[in-house]
Amino acid sequence: MIQQRTLKNSFSLQGKGLHSGLDIDITFNPAPDNHGYKIKRTDVTGHPVIDALAENVIGTQRGTVLFQDGIYVSTVEHALAALYACEIDNCLIEVNGPEFPILDGSSILYVSKIKETGFEEQDAPRKFVSLKRKRIRIVDKETDSSMILMPGDEFTIKTEIHFDSPLLKMQKAELNDITNFTKEIASARTFVFVKEIEPLIHDNLIKGGNLDNAIVIYDKVLPQPEFDRLADLMGAKHKDASKLGYIMNKPLLYSNELARHKLLDVIGDLALVGAFIKGAVTTVRPGHTINNQFARAIREYYVKEIESKSPAKKEALNIRYDQALGRDKHFYWNRP
Numbered sequence: 146m147i148q149q150r151t152l153k154n155s156f157s158l159q160g161k162g163l164h165s166g167l168d169i170d171i172t173f174n175p176a177p178d179n180h181g182y183k184i185k186r187t188d189v190t191g192h193p194v195i196d197a198l199a200e201n202v203i204g205t206q207r208g209t210v211l212f213q214d215g216i217y218v219s220t221v222e223h224a225l226a227a228l229y230a231c232e233i234d235n236c237l238i239e240v241n242g243p244e245f246p247i248l249d250g251s252s253i254l255y256v257s258k259i260k261e262t263g264f265e266e267q268d269a270p271r272k273f274v275s276l277k278r279k280r281i282r283i284v285d286k287e288t289d290s291s292m293i294l295m296p297g298d299e300f301t302i303k304t305e306i307h308f309d310s311p312l313l314k315m316q317k318a319e320l321n322d323i324t325n326f327t328k329e330i331a332s333a334r335t336f337v338f339v340k341e342i343e344p345l346i347h348d349n350l351i352k353g354g355n356l357d358n359a360i361v362i363y364d365k366v367l368p369q370p371e372f373d374r375l376a377d378l379m380g381a382k383h384k385d386a387s388k389l390g391y392i393m394n395k396p397l398l399y400s401n402e403l404a405r406h407k408l409l410d411v412i413g414d415l416a417l418v419g420a421f422i423k424g425a426v427t428t429v430r431p432g433h434t435i436n437n438q439f440a441r442a443i444r445e446y447y448v449k450e451i452e453s454k455s456p457a458k459k460e461a462l463n464i465r466y467d468q469a470l471g472r473d474k475h476f477y478w479n480r481p
């Protein structure tokens with residue numbers, strides 16, 4: 146039996162919110178058995194808590210936004226990908242703003258902190274979702290995107306991205322062993338096309354965005370003054386506008402870094418299933434919207450076919466209060 150895990154201790158990170166530009170503090174805390182991932186907004190009166198579950202996703206435009214009881218929190222996917230890939234089952238995340246910090250646009254700082262902190266095994270068995278025979282498949286005909294989960298004993302994931310851009314037509318990435326996430330996927334940075342930046346800056350939606358947290362794809366020649374103005378907005382040096390290319394502060398880590406980042410995002414969005422997935426995931430043209438539809442479908446299957454029938458669920462309901470009190474040493478304050 147594989148047991149659930151939580152962090153050995155708490156750890157914190159600080160950074161700017163991509164959309165709000167606010168200085169955000171985020172703390173990851175140990176949590177008891179069967180707690181899952183939850184997010185506490187410490188800047189809101191009463192410190193409301195949001196369950197990090199697929200059905201609570203309210204927005205998928207520029208990152209994944211969770212919403213519960215009138216409170217939201219956005220850009221959760223890179224942190225959740227790190228928790229999931231490091232096989233942490235239970236964590237209470239405290240954040241003092243409406244979004245998670247963007248950091249370097251990847252998951253690596255979260256992963257490094259989780260590894261440095263270490264984990265503790267808990268009493269309850271890990272929750273898994275696995276398919277017996279049928280597959281789960283989501284298709285979006287408009288974007289030509291698809292996501293499939295096939296039955297299997299291990300979690301593997303393949304992704305393929307396609308863009309109508311001379312600099313980025315198609316890239317593939319795969320992860321065949323979740324324990325390789327740190328070295329193969331965690332450092333892959335997010336990216337944005339130059340044509341997407343102008344409206345975002347205009348609408349004040351990327352106040353915390355700069356070349357330290359994204360790769361910018363310059364794939365269509367602009368007049369030099371316009372390119373210079375965009376460079377100023379991004380805090381980048383002026384460059385020859387006739388030369389197309391990637392604009393970034395650090396060179397590419399992998400030739401397919403962009404596909405690797407999209408794979409990272411899929412893992413972050415699948416962390417909202419509420420159980421570890423066994424099986425082979427194949428994604429074509431993933432994006433937060435279809436990722437969430439896919440996570441909802443897997444979660445629905447999990448709740449209906451596995452969780453509601455599990456003996457652990459029945460046992461949990463029968464556990465006497467006095468027994469439950471002593472179950473987790475991180476939660477002594479529950480004692481009367």
Ligand SMILES: [Zn+2]
Nearest residue numbers: 222335406410
């Ligand atoms: Zn991302």
